[in-house]
Amino acid sequence: MLDRFFYREKGLFLQSLHPLSALMYIAVLLVLTLMFNHPLYLLGLLAVTVTAIRAVDGIDAWKTFFKVSLGAVFVIIIVNAVTVRAGETVIWHGPYIPVFGKLDVSLEAVCYGADMGLRLLDIMSIFCLYNFMIHPDRVMDLLSRFSSKSALVLSLAARMYPAMVIRLDSIREVQAARGINFNAGTLKERMGKYAVLIKILLLTSLEDSQETAEAMYARAFGSGRRSHYVRDVWRLRDSVCLTASLLALGAATYGWAKGLGTFSFYPRLAYLIDGYTGIVFFFTVIFLLSFPLMLSWGWHNCPFIKSKI
Template sequence: MFERFFYQEKGLFLQSLHPMAAISYLGGLLVLALLFTNPLYLLGLLLVILLCINAVQGWAIWEIYFRLSLTIMVLVIIINPLVVRAGETIIWWGPRLPVFGRLTVSLEAICYGAAMSVRLLAIISVFCLYNLMVHPDKVLSVLARFASRSALVLSLATRMFPAMIRQLENIREVQAVRGVDFHAGKLRERLPRYAALMNILLLSSLEDSLEIAEAMQARAFGSGLRSCYRQDTWRPRDSLCLGGSLLALAAAVFGQVKGFSTFSFYPQLGYLIQGPMTVVVLIIILLALSVPVVLSWGWQRCPYFKAKI
């Protein structure tokens, strides 16, 4: 069950990108999600992220992320209008409460809560895309060139939880084959079974740690400069994706400085489209961010194009 949340090699285009290109693209998406306040820009950014998730065949996983974040999004939309009173367009007057005073709900607060919910969903979707798109070992291999010991600690830490989940499932299956039912009986009767399960998991984890230490010693870890088992090749596809990310960031900064991509919620709602440049900057950003999606589409349908990039 939990393995679906972690990286799975599928041989897709976005998974074939160089780790630095993939991290740069995902980092650009995250920065833009934190930077934008205009709902149109946030929705456009979310659309691009969803297209990328579709390109890595991750709809089933994203739906789980969406269900988990839906509750928080609804709470933000509900709580923000009740707490924030900066809006001038009051659409509901509530009763007076001690300390808080009279409750009011403004249109601006509702719109702000909805926009922040879209931003939250975009940020969560970026992390979902990261899990589907980037192999953690490749990322840590790149970082290991600059700080090998820190990268080793990060690698062990990031692999610990998925490995423990897989071990736990294997141990549970073995125990079930032996006739142990973890769901039968009352809580007091089930606790000893789970305690035995945790004991086996602890022993298995200790054995794995000893094996890792022996492997590090056999490979002479720390005795000299670190060598790389596999070198990731920088290809034209990586340059195109990196160029698209940089172009999108440059256009976003230009739009923020000139005020084309900004939006004011308080004290009154501003204009979503402040002029033609608002649409122009938005189109440039979306087209630049869509470069990996377009390349993925061509990579799947044209063998010649696949060979060239």
């Protein structure tokens, strides 16, 4: 059930990118999300991220992330609205509360909380994209060029939770086939049934760790220079996507230094659209970030483009 939140190889364009190019694209999305606080820019980044998630066929899992984020967004808005007194446009005069003082809610505080909630949704969506776009082993293989032993430890730790979830589901199905109903009985009886599941899971995990150690020993791990079973090939598509990501990062950094992409909430809300320059800058950054998605569409729908990149 939970395996739908993990990486699944489907032969899609974004999944075929070199891990360095894919990591740079995701890193740029994350940096720009943390850099900008303008609502329109955050919405644009969210649109790009969700489109990329759709391109890697992860939109169903993202809906779960979205539902969880909505609750967090609501909490952020409420907390910010009742604790911040910097806004001038008061939309509700509340009672006096000891310690907190007079409870006044301003439009600026509500909008700022919504903006921070939108940023949180962007960040969660980016990590959702990472789960479906890059295989963890490919990332660890990239890092292993600098420190192979540390990368191995990280790789084993990263795959531990998904492997345990899959194994737990399998054990539960076997126990259910033997007539054990985990939803029947009192709380104490159900806890006993789940305790048996955990015991079996622990035993199988210990057996898996022993098998991993034996496999490492049989392959002479640590005895010399490591070999590569599969090497990631750098293609034209990787150069194009990496260039687009770096150009988007450079343009965003330049615009941010010029005051673009920022929004003033206090003491009064600024204008969402402030001049022609901001519009051009916004569409430039979004276009550069959308370029890999355009290539993805062309790669899946145009054989000529697929043959060239």
